[in-house]
Structure formats: C-alpha cells, structure tokens
Amino acid sequence: MIKKNDEQLLQEAINEAKKSVENGGGPFGAVLVKDGKVISRAGNTVTRDNDPTAHAEINVIRRGSTLLKTFDPKGTVLYASCEPCPMCLGAIYWANIDRVVYASSRDEAAKAGFRDAQIYSELALPPIQRNLPHSHLPLPERKAPFNNWKEKEDKMPY
Amino acid sequence: MIKKNDEQLLQEAINEAKKSVENGGGPFGAVLVKDGKVISRAGNTVTRDNDPTAHAEINVIRRGSTLLKTFDPKGTVLYASCEPCPMCLGAIYWANIDRVVYASSRDEAAKAGFRDAQIYSELALPPIQRNLPHSHLPLPERKAPFNNWKEKEDKMPY
Numbered sequence: 001m002i003k004k005n006d007e008q009l010l011q012e013a014i015n016e017a018k019k020s021v022e023n024g025g026g027p028f029g030a031v032l033v034k035d036g037k038v039i040s041r042a043g044n045t046v047t048r049d050n051d052p053t054a055h056a057e058i059n060v061i062r063r064g065s066t067l068l069k070t071f072d073p074k075g076t077v078l079y080a081s082c083e084p085c086p087m088c089l090g091a092i093y094w095a096n097i098d099r100v101v102y103a104s105s106r107d108e109a110a111k112a113g114f115r116d117a118q119i120y121s122e123l124a125l126p127p128i129q130r131n132l133p134h135s136h137l138p139l140p141e142r143k144a145p146f147n148n149w150k151e152k153e154d155k156m157p158y
Numbered sequence: 159m160i161k162k163n164d165e166q167l168l169q170e171a172i173n174e175a176k177k178s179v180e181n182g183g184g185p186f187g188a189v190l191v192k193d194g195k196v197i198s199r200a201g202n203t204v205t206r207d208n209d210p211t212a213h214a215e216i217n218v219i220r221r222g223s224t225l226l227k228t229f230d231p232k233g234t235v236l237y238a239s240c241e242p243c244p245m246c247l248g249a250i251y252w253a254n255i256d257r258v259v260y261a262s263s264r265d266e267a268a269k270a271g272f273r274d275a276q277i278y279s280e281l282a283l284p285p286i287q288r289n290l291p292h293s294h295l296p297l298p299e300r301k302a303p304f305n306n307w308k309e310k311e312d313k314m315p316y
Contacts, residue, residue, distance in 0.1 A: 001291055010295050017303035021310060027303035047314040050229045051220050052253040053211070062209050071204045081303055083294070086281055087248025093277045093290065094245060095210040100285075101293040103300035112304040113315065119251045123244055124282040127258075132251065133159055135259040136241075137168055142261035145175035145185035145239055146270040152179060156205040157271065 001099070009033055009079045010101050016043045016056065017081035024048060027112065030056035030080045032064040032073070032097075039076065040064040056080065057088035061095050071158055072096055082109050085116040086123050094158075159257070167191055167237045168259050174201045174214060175239035182206060185270065188214035188238045190222040190231070190255075197234065198222040214238065215246035219253050229316055230254055240267050243274040244281050252316075 009031060016029025020043025028044040042059035046052055057080055065073050074096035078084075082104040084092060092100060106117040127134035149155060167189060174187025178201025186202040200217035204210055215238055223231050232254035236242075240262040242250060250258060264275040285292040307313060 001293055002295065003293075006293060006295060007297065010297060011299060014297065014299050014303065018306060021303055021306045021313075024312075024314060026316065027307035029303070046229045046252075046316050050223050050227055052223060052229050052231070052316070053216055053220055053249045055252075058211055062211055065208050065210060069208055071208045071210050073210070081300060083285070085248055085252075086244050087246075087252060089281055090243055090245025090248060090277055091211045093273070093280065094204075094213075094243075097290075099291040099293065101295060103295055103297050104304065105294070105296070108300070108304065112307060115251070119248055120281070122251065123247055123278070127241070132255075133257040135159055135161075135164060135257065136263070137160065137164060137259060137261055138263070139165065139168060139172065139261050141169060141172050142239060142266070145172065145179055145187070146262065146266065148176060148179045149185035149270060154182075155179075156182060158184065158204050158210070 005036060006101050009038070009077075010103055012038065012041065013056075013079040014081045014103060016041050020044050020056070028056040028080070028082055030060045030078060032060040032076050032078055034068070034073075034076045039067060039073075053087065055085065055088050057084050058091055061091050061097075065095070074098065077101065082106075083116070086119050163194060164237075164259050167196070168261055170196065170199065171214075171237040172239045172261060174199050178202050178214065186214040186238070186240055188218045188236060190218040190234050190236055192226075192231075192234045197225060211245065213243065213246050215242050216249055219249050219255075223253070232256065235259065240264075241274070244277050
C-alpha cells in the first residue's frame, strides 16, 4: 500500500536521520503525519538526552501526542528512516497509529551496528528462554492493581 | 533465579501500581534498582501526560537514566508489577538492564483489558503479515544516514 506523498514524507524522515548524525545523535529519523501534514519530526537523541528510550519514533510520538493534546494520536501515519525496533513498534501499537512507512530494514540497521534484529528475536521467545534473565514471581498481591482498576468507576481506559 | 530482597522490591513495584490507579493512571508500576538501592519508581502516566509511551517501565528507565546521568544504565534490575509489554521490554534491552523481575503475566494483563499479549503476537510476524499496515519503500537515499554514521569519527555509539 503506497500512497501519494509517501515518498516525499519518507524522504523527510531520512533527512531527519541525516541531521541527527550531524548533531551527534544516532542515524535515525521520523516524522508523524496527520491529514497529510507533518505534526512532529525528530531524530534519535539517546546519547544527547541520556535517555535510552529516545529513539526517533518515540520522540515523534511523544511530541506529536503533546501537541495534539491526546494520549491516543490515532489517524496518524509514521514515516521512519528505518524499520522501527520492537520498542518503537510497540509504541506505535499503543498509540493506535494507522500505518508505518519505512526505508531501511532491520538487517541494514544490523550492518550499521544496531541490535534491532537481535532484540526482535529475543522478544519472540518465551521469557525463560531469553538471554536477558527474567524472574517471574507471582506474588498474591499482584492482583490488587488490576482489581482496583476494574472497580474504579471514573477510570480512563487507553 | 530469585535473589534476596526480590520479593520486597517487587512488592514496591506493585505498590506503585496501586498508587497509579488511585492517581488516575493505568494499573502498572515499576522500580529500577542498582546495588540494592531504588534509583527511580513510577506508575503508568499515559493518560495524565498525554503520552502513549509513558508506561511505568519507560518512566523508571527515563528517570533513572537522567538521575544516573547516562544513556546506558547497565547494572540495574527492573522490578515490574506486570510482565513488560514489547515496548517496555525493547527499552529494557536498549538500556542494557541486567535482569527483569515481574509479578503478573501478559495473560493476566489481557484479562484486565490490556493488549500486551496481542502486541507480542503482532511483533513476532513479518511486517507484511501484521494487522497494522506497513509500507516498505527502500529509497536509495536510505543508506546515507548509516554511511554518514559509519564515517563520523567522533560518534557516540549506544
């Protein structure tokens, strides 16, 4: 599914990635678009912000949501210079984004030294089989937050 | 692998989840621990912050990294009231966190109305097979950011 302006908007995401490298950030960029208009644009600011979550896609979702004054920026399209990593793709699902358009693949990111493909493989495994140690301690008290949530009448579902 | 104090620290994450519900947030909490000391603690602030990425785990990683003045908070353990979703687990890998300890499972989150398990299933599929439309446009210019990154002598890898 390719739409009018996809190529131009994706080129803008690539331009953000180039600017990001010039500014000392990682080689990734993204733009968030609604009704054909760019809402937010960003590069990767992990090292600049001391924030391992500050990937370009997370940055455009956070800024775009703030600007749109919503935690649910549905009806938007995210253009990314590279296939989103699992963290960013997870954020894209939570943000109810309509569509993702990307240029480089996770394997091209791997050739540039980034772990995206490796993290995708880890996430597909059951917790116990991952390289990262996971401890599952099902304390009885674990049910309280969900029960309180279900009972709360004025809750804001998301 | 269960360690001394795991139960008490996990209980603190559950307490954050309960506080979060009281404060109008989602029913999730986390604490980030280094050398046995709590560095940061947080609940889910998605709806309060208009930020779909503001899960408890993302919040403790961001705050902890800021406090530790690093984009690489390695040597830490993350305690979460519920199994981290793919976004948060991706963040945990990028943050080089040593270990994850959690109480509720993704299936228990599903019973409380959250999409964690569904998003895990989507991420495990090739992009073209997902319910979320993906368009892969390998524009020739896509290689420029990675090439510029490789050539940059004073880059900060992460």
